[in-house]
Amino acid sequence: MAKNRELISIVAPVYNEEGVLDALYERVRAVLDGAGEEWELVLVNDGSRDRSAEVIAQLHERDPRVKGISFSRNFGFQIAATAGLDYARGDAVILTDADLQDPPEVYPAMLAQWRAGYDVVYGVRASRQGETWFKLTTAKLFYRLIHRITSINIPLDTGDFRLMDRRVINSLRGMNERNRFLRGMVPWIGFRQIGVEYNREARYAGEAKFTSVKKMLPFALDAITSFSYFPLQLATILGFVIAAISVVAILAVVLVRLLGPHEPLLGQATTLVAVLFLGSVQLISLGIIGEYLGRIYDEVKGRPLYLIQESWGLEEGPLGRFAPPMGPNSTD
Numbered sequence: 001m002a003k004n005r006e007l008i009s010i011v012a013p014v015y016n017e018e019g020v021l022d023a024l025y026e027r028v029r030a031v032l033d034g035a036g037e038e039w040e041l042v043l044v045n046d047g048s049r050d051r052s053a054e055v056i057a058q059l060h061e062r063d064p065r066v067k068g069i070s071f072s073r074n075f076g077f078q079i080a081a082t083a084g085l086d087y088a089r090g091d092a093v094i095l096t097d098a099d100l101q102d103p104p105e106v107y108p109a110m111l112a113q114w115r116a117g118y119d120v121v122y123g124v125r126a127s128r129q130g131e132t133w134f135k136l137t138t139a140k141l142f143y144r145l146i147h148r149i150t151s152i153n154i155p156l157d158t159g160d161f162r163l164m165d166r167r168v169i170n171s172l173r174g175m176n177e178r179n180r181f182l183r184g185m186v187p188w189i190g191f192r193q194i195g196v197e198y199n200r201e202a203r204y205a206g207e208a209k210f211t212s213v214k215k216m217l218p219f220a221l222d223a224i225t226s227f228s229y230f231p232l233q234l235a236t237i238l239g240f241v242i243a244a245i246s247v248v249a250i251l252a253v254v255l256v257r258l259l260g261p262h263e264p265l266l267g268q269a270t271t272l273v274a275v276l277f278l279g280s281v282q283l284i285s286l287g288i289i290g291e292y293l294g295r296i297y298d299e300v301k302g303r304p305l306y307l308i309q310e311s312w313g314l315e316e317g318p319l320g321r322f323a324p325p326m327g328p329n330s331t332d
């Protein structure tokens with residue numbers, strides 16, 4: 001096969017994946033060398049507590065096309081993926097999980113669509129193996145909800161597994177928000193997008209990290225707050241609904257007083273229930289405002305998205321994040 005001149009980057013966030021990295025490398029190499037591609041594999045060690053960093057270093061020794069970044073601590077999948085995309089140098093970049101749930105054998109189909117002119121080729125899960133009933137149901141509900149309350153169109157049955165063209169990557173690098181939901185940010189960017197079906201395999205080794213509600217809830221909240229004001233509007237809507245009900249109730253009470261029998265109206269319990277109901281609506285509304293406010297606070301602080309402790313093979317001019325705009329006091 002003819003040698004292609006474009007560079008293909010494979011980016012994989014890594015958190016406690018010592019058991020899968022060798023297999024990941026072997027399969028990526030087999031697929032991409034087999035297709036005659038020029039490629040690099042960028043592994044982002046997201047503060048792993050196992051030997052992942054050493055394995056990345058060894059792989060880099062063995063094959064300099066393997067590059068690596070180690071964070072100073074765990075920053076989470078979205079940030080690790082962001083760093084990988086920041087430092088990848090490819091003309092096309094494929095973001096994938098490290099655990100081989102997204103099979104490298106799909107890359108050629110993605111690359112074919114990219115060469116046919118698409119800027120984003122996302123993986124559509126035709127089937128999912130080795131996942132719990134709970135995960136599948138909550139995922140389905142979550143995407144239905146997102147679909148309803150946001151204006152962006154997140155394709156159904158997709159994860160973060162996708163190929164992106166250089167101009168999409170550059171657009172992403174200009175998006176500095178802290179609460180990152182890449183699955184929504186990429187559709188927001190636009191350009192020409194298309195899906196490629198694949199079978200999501202069972203994890204190769206190690207444990208899945210996104211299993212508990214405690215882990216998934218913050219992710220869901222980030223997704224919703226990043227792309228929708230609907231929760232904020234909910235307070236207004238509820239307010240109007242309750243106001244309407246109250247007007248009817250007031251009229252009813254007055255009429256019963258004037259026309260009805262001279263017996264006391266329904267007792268204290270009704271009052272108590274009404275007060276408790278209103279109180280809870282107010283607290284929930286405050287909580288919703290708090291969710292947005294906290295995120296605004298995070299943005300305003302403007303801290304760096306991630307901190308790098310060590311890197312392998314990236315010293316020749318890493319691209320990194322776009323620098324924040326220079327202030328009037330800047331020296332250059």
Ligand code: UDP
Pocket residue numbers: 012013014015016017046074075076077080096097098099101203207208209210211
């Ligand atoms: N991951 C990460 N940081 C974290 C948790 C996970 O970089 O804090 C990586 C992990 O190493 C894997 C990918 O994110 O490559 C997906 O994680 P996992 O397989 O646990 O999630 P699931 O497939 O269950 O959604």
Ligand code: MG
Pocket residue numbers: 097099101203208
């Ligand atoms: Mg997985």
